[in-house]
Amino acid sequence: MDKREKAALKITANKVRQLIIEGVYSAKSGHPGGSLSAADIFTYLYFKELNVDPHNPKWSERDRFVLSKGHCCPGLYGVLALKGFFPEDELKSLRHIGAMLQGHPDMKGTPGIDMSSGSLGQGVSAACGMAMAAKLDNASYRVYVMLGDGECEEGQVWESAMFSAHHKLDNLCYIVDCNGLQIDGRVSDVAGLEPLDEKFESFGFEVIKINGHCFDQIDEAFQKARTVKDKPTVIIATTVKGKGVSYMEDQVGWHGKAPNAEQYELAMNELKEQQKALEADLAEI
């Protein structure tokens, strides 16, 4: 990935973060923390990795993305809007009565959403089904599914892991957004999840560990995943919950809470400052 491309992705990710804050502020509810931690990966997926067409969202040969941690949809909605699946203004009615953008992803109502999700542990199984369908049809599309580290406490995640490895679903890539926090506290305090990499490895996965905010590492991981044969890949991405908004970073309280007017201004000012700096970086390349 060249420097210009990387700089452009960083700017897009910054815009996704602004849309997350816009959306959650407008909704007066929602999940900013995990949306912000996943924003760089969302951006990479939709602006670099996935073969999708915003003008033909149901195209049968498209790559699929399932957001198994469905509550982080403000980030997904932001990137879908920037990609052109629907107008950015839709974020302003997020979670409102009659709005297209529901509190959790709704594949029936929202262009670009490949699977309804929100109940943790279920999106991964649906992604397995999509990857199986591609195998049955000898289709070349790939399937990506993002889950949270807290979500890995759901038993169904491991049912799906057994299934995808058994069926050698090398067209399937799990991404675990390891931001280290869940509603009730640190993942390490709530449940004994570690060693997560060894767990997936023992289930038969190709395991790639990265910093989920470093585009070079993200790029390398997804490129490598494409070359893996006869087994699924999991990219375990270490991230910072609330990334990009100083007062939200690594704070458990920002899992599912909207900023007030003052906090909104503060967050948007920070993000706009970051945007200026990133645009200056791009101009210098």
Add this chain to the structure above:
Amino acid sequence: MAESVKIATRESFGKALCELAKTHNDIVVLDADLSAATKTDIFAREYPERFINCGIAECNMIGVAAGLAAAGKVPFAASFAMFSTGRAYEQIRNTVAYPALNVKIAGSHAGISVGEDGATHQCLEDIALMRTIPGMVILNPADHYEMLAATKAAYEYKGPVYIRLGRLAIDSFNDPDSYKFEIGKGITLHEGSDATVIATGLVVYESLKAIKALEAEGINVRLVNMHTIKPIDRDIIVKAAKETGRIITVEEHNIIGGLGEAVASVVCEECPVPVTRIGINDSYGHSGPAVKLIAEYGLDAATLADRFKSIMGK
């Protein structure tokens, strides 16, 4: 009329899947390590490339089925009713039915006629669970020929469907030459004006035998085979209420949440007449030979005949 056959509806289901798969390449069948019991093994032997054994992991199986459907397949996911609708209830609710995906869920070994395995495997709540899910179609075929037709109808219908399968081999009573199945349309099997019995599944034939016995005593009872529990056939219920003035429902299911309550709701709203629900009286089953259990729980033809008479005050 073709000869009566004695076959469990689970086996009819397995055969129907094979027949449909001949001409429909999009059918995929999933099971959770019970294919020998649900009879999806009949399909697995003929179409191994389209059979997915998910292992003992029903929740994942339902999610996989949802993903297959989202990618254009028509998956039939089978397990015992206890597990396919009970353990995976929320997966069905959120990942299949909420997005209205074209998944067919089969629950075999429904009811007490499971027999010796006992209460943990005798699902008496599956219809209640599935009824509460918006958009779910519920089919409960009563014999071999009805199961063949229902499986085909489930395939042709676009959207989530639950099909209830029985373990016990039962006599067929429908005539395959004239039989017509339509989702949501009950079938009047026997005319009568003194009361109407509305039955579903395995107990339809038991009810028919009971009603024929009563006929000899001059008691004329109408029988409706309600093979579709959702959407329920409101017209046939209202007509029966108006014309016969009394309704008795019979099901191999808890009387809470099943056919009886579905029928009673329609009667209360549209034409109030007395409704009596016969089924399992909010209890668990237990081990024993299936036929003996059916008699013990009062769902055999002889006991039903007595109960119908008593309810009718005769």
